[in-house]
Amino acid sequence: MTPHRRRTTLSALAGTTLLVALAPAAAAAPSPDAVIAEVYGGGGNAGATLTTDFIELSSPSAVSLDGWSVQYLPASPSPTSRWQVTKLSGSIPAGKRYLVAQAKGGGGTVALPTPDATGTTNMSGTGGTVALVTNDQPLTCLTAADCAAVPVIRDLVGFGAAVVREGTAAPAASNTTSVARKADTDDNSADFTAGEPTPENSKGERPGGGEPGPAPEKARIHQIQGTTRLSPLVGKQVIDVPGVVTAVRAFGSSRGFWIQDAQPDTDPRTSEGLFVFTGTTTPNVKLGDAVLVAGKVAEFYPLASGETVATTANQSITQLTGAQWTVQSGGNAVPAAELLKPDTVPVSIAPSPGGNIEALALEPAKYALDFYESREGMRLRVDDARVVGATDDFNALWVTSKPGQNLTVRGGSNYQSYADANTGRIKIESLIPFAERPFPVANVGDRLTGTTEGPLDYSRFGGYVLQASALGEHVAGPVAPESTRKQREHELATATYNVENLSTKDTQAKFDRLAGAVVRNLASPDIVALEEIQDDNGSTNDSVVSAGETLRRFTDAIAAAGGPRYEWRQINPVDDADGGQPGGNIRVAFLFNPKRVSFVDRPGGDAVTPVTVQREHGRAKLSASPGRISPTDPAWQASRKPLVGEFRFPAQGPLQRSVFVIANHFNSKGGDQPLHGRIQPPVRSSETQRVAQAKLVRGFVDSLIKAERNANVVVLGDLNDFVFSPAVQTLVGPKALAAPMDRLPSGERYSYVYEGNSQTLDHILVGSRLLKRADLDVVHINAEFHDQASDHDPQVVRFLPRTGVDWLDDLEEFLHGLIP
Incomplete structure (x- = not known):
């Protein structure tokens, strides 16, 4: 920066959704004085629309220009070159422009608006130097260094091949482009851009008789x-x-x-x-x-x-x-930050007119989103805040100002209904340079002790966010990854695990970590339904649809971790028909331990053939195993198709029972409107397809139970919806399916954490006659932690399958303590 000048930032248009104003770098010192806003030397030249060259000035506050001048020097001055002077008078109105007309050419069709000053300088259309000078005496400096030492130069721009400039030269102009200021860092190349000329005088008039803009x-x-x-x-x-x-x-x-x-x-x-x-x-x-x-x-x-x-x-x-x-x-006290106490933010999230709430008068004492909007940009503060959403890859986390609101057993905030969005949640980002203060790497249940405060911002990623200029100290909490118990000899353990786009492109470390979780945290279940298994070359978008190599690597890793030698069953999808990452051909698959359970293989199952239920000797069986439920129904368009398998437990012996397992991965919530948005209540557009999918699965379950009243049925997987959602409620019913999760304490019903809400997207449902025989455990190993093998927690249900003979089932339940 030249030390004798104090300068102010001007604006430029950048981006498609808003006007962008760029400000000076740290070396520049803002002031109320004028600066050069735009320079155009192509007026009247070939191809030009405007007939006249111009220089435009600007200032945020009124500045008198009496006795000042603008001066022009060629881009490559010789020792005999002289600055050409245009004297100025009058003033720049606050927030307005001041237009100086220069030489007029023979071409062009559009005249400048009435200029505020007029000169005769014939400026180059491509390059040169323009100076704003606080007197009207010709400058004598001919180098950048010499001109930087002249105190009467208030501003200077060299463009194109200009030798005299601030920093490096601004871009070259042309017969159809000017150079206009976007910033003021005393580096012309950073401060100016080339673009369409936009002359405007102090009255706000524009070329072609444009109306004056409104007064500021x-x-x-x-x-x-x-x-x-x-x-x-x-x-x-x-x-x-x-x-x-x-x-x-x-x-x-x-x-x-x-x-x-x-x-x-x-x-x-x-x-x-x-x-x-x-x-x-x-x-x-x-x-x-x-x-x-x-x-x-x-x-x-x-x-x-x-x-x-x-x-x-x-x-x-x-x-x-x-x-x-x-x-x-400078050095003034900043306004005190408002402390968010447990009762500060309303419990209700927003008014619900069934549409856009932007025009509604704010009611900050009644609605959380109104409360935050009434404090947009203001300083807020949370003290000794508990983390309810782990640090993500973008250096953000979630805390709560309501520590008792729907508390989970591990310190999160449980999302229990659409009517209760846990309004104590607030996102935290940092304005502190990470070299000075690294962002805390926190898990759910950790704390930021002391004060975290800063202005309230808004992001599409989570809504209102506190931009912390002061961060509390990170204190790790007691939460650690869980492990479930081993199934007993008479129990069949069936698990679901979303392994987050697992493919052969993943590192061996990811395979090993997921495998270790199956063995150590899930205690090697007898059956594992996997979601998000990709094809053998992952996201490469070609005709490959097989997943044998992906599953081989995974089962090898499980065996290496001390687990059983699992076998697998799955059906290759039609290429690019099941949604997910393009090219990945995502699907669900079964792993099973052949020493504990056998798989009934029946041919005929493929990507497009629907599996049906048959009745044989009073028992249900599948037409194909594995098979897919109604795979060509529109409900499954661009979505994973359910995989149905018929198992026998135990693997051998006279007391084998058939068990029908339906693995699912319903369509995602992509496209749903956010909880924090301007449309209230938010439209859950993806829900329609999930309800349709649930109806098809429910119909299949009903056909199984119709064929065999005591059929052992398990429906599990990533249903991408909540316990209380219409999709999940479509599946459950007194003569169909029951949710063992409903028997867990409310603070344990979650498998996923999103925007600080602990929620259930993954489910295991069992036939209603199996409910009292079932023991469900959600094994929290991922969702609450910054370091995740997957973004979902797995869960496992252990149950005693029914024999189908009522008196024998009653005896078994008595012997195993399931009934008094």
Whole structure:
């Protein structure tokens, strides 16, 4: 930076969903003085639309230009070159532009709007140097170093091949492009971009008789934020917005700083905090700076791939773009952070009008999302917070301000109904450089002791997020991976485990870790239903659909870990027909221990042939084993098809019982609207397909029970839905299936943690006549931990299969203590 200048940031348009304003790097010092905003030298040249060259100035506050000048020097000056001077008068209005017309060419068709000053300099269309000077005497410096030492130069831009410049030169212009400022770091190449010329005079007039833009308004933060989710001033230019800098985001593509009004109003609906967006350039402000900010009010919607502002369900962030600011003083006390106590955030998540809630007046005492919206950008604080969502790969975690809310036995927050979203949850990210303070690597049940505080932000990944400028100390909790008991001789142990896109492309370490869990944590179940087994070359998208190599590596790893030599059964899908990762040909598969259980192999099962239930000698049997349930039904489009297998337990002997196991992986929740979104209640669009899938599985179970009243039926897998969901409730019924999980304490009913909610996506259901014979254990080894082999916890059910002879079944239940 040249030490004699104090400078201010200007804006530029970048991105498709909002106006982006980039701010100076740390070396630049903001001031109310004018800067060069745009330079165009192609006016009237071949191909040009505009007839005239121009220089445009800008300032966040009114600046008198009486006695000042703009001056031009060729890109490669000779010792005899002279600066060409255009004298200025009048002033730049606050937040406006000042247009200086230069030489007019013979081409072009569009005149400039009425200029504020006029010169005769014929500037180059591709390169040169323009200086803003606080007097009207011609400069004499001809090198960058010499010009940097001239105190009357207020701003300078060299573009194209310019020798005199700040840092490196800005891009070259052309007959159809100008160079316009996007930042102010005293490096022209970083501060300017080439683009379509956009001349505008101090009245806001544009070429072709464009109407003047609206006059900027003075505003305070609460006036900008308003009493709904959308600013009443959106799209308007505001000036002299006062605030104290409370935090700075100095990394990433969404840099900027938060300000908070030290003199709040009395309306609880209006936030007193605001984000000032500076794009990819770090703003030169410090914590405690008192600033006056000018900029354009915008609502920024964080969008997922393929979304638009019209289609997204995410809420917006009110912010200032195109920002310029003046630091009035430094070292001021920042407003105190509001402490989130157990009773601070309402229990109800949001109003439920059945649509968009953006226009509704906020009710922060009634709804959690309204509470947070009324504090958007303001400093919040949690003390001694318990972690309810482990640190993810993006350096974020979840804590709760309501430690007693739906507490799990291991310290999480249990998601028990659509009406209770656990509103104590809040996401934590950090504004502290990781070199200075590494982000805590935390598991569910750990704590951040002391104070965690910072401004409230919003992200499509989880909604409201506290951007911590102070992080509590991480204290590890007592939670450790669980292990279940070994099944007894008379018990059949059947497990489900989503192994998260397991393929031959995975490391041996992943295979070994998953295998070790089967042996040590699950105690080597007799049958394991696996979800997310990929084909033999993983995500390579070709015609390969077999998964024998993937399953061989997995069973080899289990044997190496001391487990049984499992066999497997599965059906190869039609290529690219079952959803999941493109090319992966995801499917479900059975592993079974042949020393404990035998598999009944019946030919005929393939990717498209439906399995049916047959009755033989008063007992049910499958038409094909393994087989698929209604694989061509539209309910399974782009989704995994259920795999049905007929087993016998024990593996040998006169008391073998048939057991029918249905392994599932229902369609995902992709496309469902978020809990934190602007549509309330959120639309769960994926639920329709899962209900249809559940109906097909339920119908198959009904046919088994119709064929054999005491049939041993197990339906298990990743159903991608909750215990209380319509899909799962479609499966259960007094004469069909029962959920052993319902007999667990509520604080143990979960297998997955998402956005700080401990929830159940994986299920094991048994025939209702087996319920009292069944012992379910959800084995928590993954979901609560930062270091995961899979994002799902496995679970296992141990039960005594029925013989089908009532008096013998009663005797067995008595002998094994299942009935008095």
